[in-house]
Amino acid sequence: MKDPKLTMERSPLGSRFFSSSNTLVVAVSTGVDSMVLLDLLQNLPKLRRPRLIVAHVNHHLRTQSTAEEAFLRAYCRQRNLPLEVAQWAVAEHPAKGIEAAARRFRYSFFATVMDKYQAQAVATAHHQDDLAETVLMKLIRGGRIEQLGALRWQRPFASGALIRPLLALNKQDLRRYAKDHQLTWFEDETNRDLTPFRNRVRHRYLPSLSVENPRLVTALASDAEQINDLLGLANERLGELDATLRTERGFSLAAFRRLSESTQRSYLRYYLTKRGVATIKEEQLHQLVTGLGDQTRPPQSFQLPNQWCLVKGYREAFLKKAGQTAQEGESEGEFVVELGQWYRLRAGGAFSVTRQPDQGSVTTVWLTNNQFPLTCRPVQAGDRLLLKGGTHQRVRRVLIDQKVPRDLRANQRVIVDALGQVVWLVGVKVAWFDRRPGALPVALCQREQ
Known part of the structure; x- marks a missing residue:
């Protein structure tokens, strides 16, 4: 068993992110994992303790969501911790793919909070069991080997990084710490529902396989780390090869x-x-x-x-x-936007996204590298546009306010970034992105045909 406090202090993330001069957004759901993470960060040595901003999403998926939010508000008020809360309204929940949609909403909100406080990173409470579950899920489903190393200590995110300080700790370590320090947390009753694949892996497959190897979780986490190292080396070499070809x-x-x-x-x-x-x-x-x-x-x-x-x-x-000429194209469905390429719209006219503004430019937005590639797709329920000041407006409401005819709304398209954020409601309105460090100007262009 590991000491979570010592493990946190010795984390490979510490030298870069654990400093009193840094600002860190902490994603807190009120589950035991995130409450332990928040407590550990608050108890780092003073010179290594970053300014903490708590970020919480009320998904309105469970009856106890309101109680969880109320608890966290009181917790942060008692400890003078800044708290940002986002509401994912029931009306915005899709009929299918709700888990993926919730994740997109969550991480879009985290990126917004990062920008608001100029934070260097967002910290999530993923731990060793999460890593082992992810590896086993990928092995069962099959696919590309890169996916086996999906959970890393850190990765680029928004204007900074997403970090996972608890990856060296397992669930038992976290529960023991929470009980020893008398922390309060909420259990998500849906975690026992065996309908989701991850829950079956967590409660059925991993325990069964652990009979053969009691250290299976640690072994799978070690395998993932080795795969990450090998993939990192391979990508370096492939990048060098790409430059020569x-x-x-x-x-x-x-x-x-x-x-x-x-x-x-x-x-x-x-x-x-x-x-x-x-x-x-x-x-x-x-x-x-x-x-x-x-x-x-x-x-x-x-x-x-x-x-x-x-x-x-x-x-x-x-x-x-497919089907494009050198200067203009025709596309349906969802597709990745190629910079500098014109695309015809079914509703008429054409658009392009480019780094070189031309006479058809609508406006310029400032985007960071990790927001690429951009994707064009039809408007979806729950799409929201970021406004100046950090607030959001539902795309459906924008279309109504702009008096876009109802028959044209069915063909309305949006450009979204790699984080799922709407960048441009094509031909109608552009999202507001502050000019962040490392951001580059991108021109949004439109023309009549």
Whole structure:
């Protein structure tokens, strides 16, 4: 058993984020994990204790949500801790995919709080059991090996980082600490519902497998850390390789063909993922490698998910949207926005997102690198637009206020960033993003056809 206090103080995150000169947003649900995290952060040595901002989302998914919010308000008031609370109204809950939608809402709110307080990071209470559950879920479902190392100590987020200070601690360590220090927390009754896959992994599969190896949670967490290290090294090398293969539009076929077949597959995964094509299957990847390597066949296009296609020319291969000409395109459904490319709208006109403003510019927004890639999709229930001052307005309300005819609202599209935040209600209104460190200007353009 580990001492959570000592483990926190020795965390690899400490040298960068645990300082009295820093501001840290702490995501608190009132569950035992987040209450332990909040208590540990408050008890760091004075010189290593950052300014803490508590962030809480009332999802209105359970009857006890109101009591949890009231408890946390009182807790923070007694300890003079700034508290920010967001309400995810029942009317904004989607009929399907509620867990994913809740996560998008939550992390969009955390990013907003970070910007408001100029915080360096958001801290979440993910721990070793969460990491082990994630690894086992990915193994059961299958997929890409990169997903096995999904939970890391830190990753870029909004204008700073998302950090997980409890990853070296397991659930038993946290519960023991909470009881020893007489902390108050709330149990989420839905955690015992075996309908969600994660709950079955947590309460059924992991305990059964732990009979074979009592240290399974630690072993899976160690495996994930090793995978992260290897993936980090691989991405460094692939980034260097990408720089040598890169052409004006894509990559050199001659240089690509000189690589070993395994390196070709690795590079192609890297190239496609970096450009927003992340759902390709291994079978199709093998077909692409074979097709690109065949010098006897003429130029051709390979269809990819989300209306992308990989074009094989005589000297280079490059990505473009299926059915697009060089200057304008026509797209339906959801797709990744290519900077500088024009897209036709079903309701009429066309739009483009570019770093080079032109005569059709609507306005300029300031976006950070981690907000890319941008995605264009139809308006969804619950979409909200960030306003100046940090408040939000529902997109549906914007359309009504702007007197957009009801028959046109069905075809209305939004541009959203990688965090799920609405950047532009195309042709109607632009979100407000403060000019943050590292942000770059992006022009939103529109023209009539």
